[in-house]
Every structure is written in structure tokens, then in C-alpha cells.
Amino acid sequence: MISRIRQEWFGNVRGDVLAGIVVALALIPEAIAFSIIAGIDPMVGLYASFCIAVVIAFIGGRPGMISGATGAMALLMITLVADYGLQYLLAATILTGILQILFGVFKLAAIMKFVPRSVMVGFVNALAILILTSQFEHFHGENWVMYALVGLTLAIIYILPRFVKSVPSPLVAIIVITSVVIFMGIDVRTVGDLGNLTQQLPIFLIPDIPLNFETLQIIFPYALALSIVGLLESLLTANIVDDMTDTESDKNKESRGQGYANVTAGFFGGMAGCAMIGQSVINVKSGGNGRLSSLVAGVFLMFLIIALGGIVVQIPMAALAGVMIMVSIGTFDWSSARNLHKLPKTDAAVMLTTVGTVVYTHDLSKGVLAGVLLSAIFFAAKISKVKVTEQIANNEMKMIYKVEGQLFFASVTDFLDQIDFEQGHWEEVEIDLTHAHLWDDSAIGALDKLEGKFEQNGTVVSYTGLNGESKALKQKIGGLSSGH
């Protein structure tokens, strides 16, 4: 136990410290930009990233994973902030944390397996599209200078890594663009025009809201959507880090950790956040894989803001928009677009439905719900195919129907349609259920109906090959209806 803790914290000090610094530098522009998306001061996102990264370092379930303020969460908050303001967002953040803790305590991480892959692909694609479209408003009424600066930002971001790999290129782009704007005295909108930056450590505050049922009614739907989306992205990220480092992690512990981190963020003036796929990949690639990397990232981020806050407000929006366009491109799953025509049609439909729902409603949780529902329908349709083969025995006196498939409410009609009650007059009919499974009362009902029809013609019906579970179900339900 002690040796495991030591390994998780100090097994890779050099790699973790260096990677943590790289991640902190990459986190700052994102935390600011996500705050602006949510419609709040940049400090709210920065405090969130600080609190969440530090708390997760101690109690998260996946060492080496980076959490903070994220686009997925910011996008869910826009209407709450616009209608009710920051205090309600902080309260919703705390409630989100509480829901996530419950999720972890009741070991519900396994529910993730009911979210099909095509829904997760739709989720990241929709997220990428929303992050991109959220930047369009910064271009409103701007002239060519804005476009040129965004272009320059993107050029630096994508070309620099070809030569220098140790420094995150988005940070270099921001420094270059900010310097160009300051020294050449170009008049463009900056972070300072959109919100305030206080060079202070976060302090403990209880959100200033009336503690009544009405408040709960306002924040609960938001908190529920935030907790689901947060856990979805966090557990997906945990799986990616698991795979990259070839190790295992405790998903329920991670759910609880995300919860405690959000509760802390809410009380210290931060917005709800979750694990970040992009930052976690950067962390592992830069050599980070222990708990120390997340702690260093959080602490160094706060240090930079306190030391350099005055410069941060002078970052032009053009540079941030460029970084967000990069985040969007990096988030989008391009292989799904390339291989769309090769995917099974149902998978493609589920993915596109998820994306379409999110883009239409601007709510990732609704997209996930729509995707899961549609894939459940497709799944039911797929397994409701029942095959019946006929075999005549005993000198044409007996008919054997071999049934293959799942008998349940969606498949019984298809099943009965395949049996020809008019054909011949059998003395005996045998239903061979060796390769079938009875699931519900519709299945029993269908067998009762079949029995009744044959018995009208004086045919005796018998069953063979019922498996244990099906037999139990048939006795339980069939026993009630067979009063004759």
C-alpha cells in the first residue's frame, strides 16, 4: 500500500515535473477560452483548472490523467450563466460534484458500457463542432487583421512542432501574437475586454443563492447533465490513458475523485470540469504518468496567473480563437469521417444522430441520450430476427419446427408469421427451442397462441430443448394462463 502510493507519486519525478509544467502552459489558454465560451470571467475557469487538477492529483483513480475546465462542460453552462448568473453556476458545480460522488459510491462506472462506441465518436465530433462554432462570434464585425492574426496563430501552432517539440506550440503562438499586438500597437479585442483577471489565490466561499426548492429546480437539470457529460469524458479519457501507459485504473475511484474535485471547485469559485483528452495525451507524451504531474500542472498554472496576470489580460482574442480552432481540430475524430462509408449503416446513423442532436440542442447530454436510444432500437431490431426451419418426421405425421433466436416482445410477430398453421394436418408438432431463448411474457404468449391454434386442428404440441431460464419463465407465466 505505502509502496504503491510512493510509486504513484514519486515513481517518475523528473518526467512528471516536466510534463506538469508543459501541461500548465497548455492549460492556461484553454481555461480562459472555455470561461469565455461559458460567458464568465476567465478567473472562474482558471480557478476550476487549479482546484480540479490539484484535488484529482490526490484522490483521482487514474494517475497521469489531467482534469480541469473543459469545453464539454462549458458548453452546458451557457444558458444557466446567461439566465441566472455566476452564483447559480457555482451551486450547480457543487451539486454536480455530489452527484458524481454518488455515482462513484454506487459503483456505476460500469454503466459506461451501455454507451456504444458510435455514440462516443458522435460525442467527440459534436464537441469539436460546438467548440469551433463558439468561436465564430469573435469574428463578428472584425476586419482582416483578426483573420490574419488567427491565421498566424494556427500557422505557428502547426508548423513549430516540426522543429521544436519541447515547448507547447499554442503557448508560443500566444506569446508571439500578444507581443506583435502590443509592440505594433494594433487595436484588437483582448481577454481583458471580455472579463476580469484577479491575481489572487481562490478563497473559500459559499455560493450566494437562496437555499430553497426553487433553486434546486433551477440547478438540478444542469447538474445532472454536467455530471453525466463529465463522467463520460473522464472515463473515456481514463481508458485512453490506461491504453497509452498499458496499465489499469479504478474507474469508480475516478468518478468519486471527479466529484470531490467539482465540489472543491464550486466552493472556491471555479466552474465544473472534467478530464481532458487532449491535455492527458500531451501529459503522457511529455513523459508524465504519475500523480505528481497533475499536482505540478495545477500549482504551476496558479503561480503563472499570479505572477503574470497583468500580461494575460492583454492576450488578443484572435490568438485564443486560433487555439480553440486547434482544440476543435484535435478533438474531432477524423478517422470516423474518412471511414463513414465503410461503417455499418446503423453505427453511422447512431453517430450522425448524436452529432445532429447536439448541434441542434447545444446539449451534449441530449445527444448522448438520443444516440443511446437509437442504438438500443437498432440492437433490438438486430436481435429480433428469428429463424424457423421445418423438418417432417414420423411418416409425415409429425412436424418439427426448429427455432433459432431470441423470443421477446419485438420478435414474436416475426416468429409466428413463419409458422404455417394451414399447411397439412399433423398429429404432432414439436417446437425445438434448443437454439432459442424465451425472454418475456410476450414470448410465452406467442407459444400459448401457437398451441391454441394447433390444438384447434387436433394437433398435439410439445416442446424440446428449453434451456433452464426459459423453462423457469414458461412455468412461472405459462402456469397462470393455462387454465384449460
Place this chain on the structure above:
Amino acid sequence: MMYKSILLASDGSDHSLRSANHAIQLAKCSGGKIDLVYVVDGDTSKQDVLHYSNKYEIAKARRAKVSSVEELLTEENVEYEVHILHGEPGPTIVEFANNHDFDCAVVGSRGLNNLQTMILGSVSHKVAKRVECPVLIVK
């Protein structure tokens, strides 16, 4: 010189089949064994986790990536072992090669992407510089 233990790096591309052929010839000369290495980088990790429902499916899909090389090895009756490693391809191959006792490492000169090869310098170049055993770069 005996080539008893040979490292073969493969990215699953057609080009890496050519490297495999050379590794096989070397192995046959000395009745050697081939260690087939496939490296999964961060972006591939992300894509695979997103597209396959569990780690068994991921493992299966990765194994399928090198299946054409494996078929060739079986056909030629060469003893081999497959290693799926994680990290940046260059440094990961170097580390694996230097932590084991190989007589020769065989790598292809081209990756999946020509532009990348031109600008970044190929993985094979890095491997050749830092691996301690002799390296055969297949053109």
C-alpha cells in the same frame, strides 16, 4: 556473424512487409528468432479506445494490423514473437532494442506518410542513430 535474435519494427504498412522479407532471410541464415515490434502512439491510442468497445477488441485489432507480417513469418517457418508497445515510435523502438540483446534491428525507411518522413526525419533515422546493435534499413 550469427543473427540469432532479430528485431523487426512494423507499422502494418505494405512497405514494412518488405522489411519483413529481409528480416526473414537474415533469420534463416542463422536459424534465428524474430521479435516483431508494433508501436502504438498517443493518437492511435485515442482512436482505438474510441472505436473499440473493450481492451480485448483493441488488442485483436492491433494484432490484425501486423497479421500480414505474421502470415509471412508462419509461411516461412521462422520462430517469432509479437510485441505491442506504447509511446512515440522512435524512442520506444530504441529503448526496447537497447534493453534486449539483439544481433540486428530491421526497420523500413518509409513510414505511412511521406511528408512526415521529409520534414521530421524518419523513425528509421532515429533508430539507426541510437540503437546499439547493427541496424538494417530497408529502402
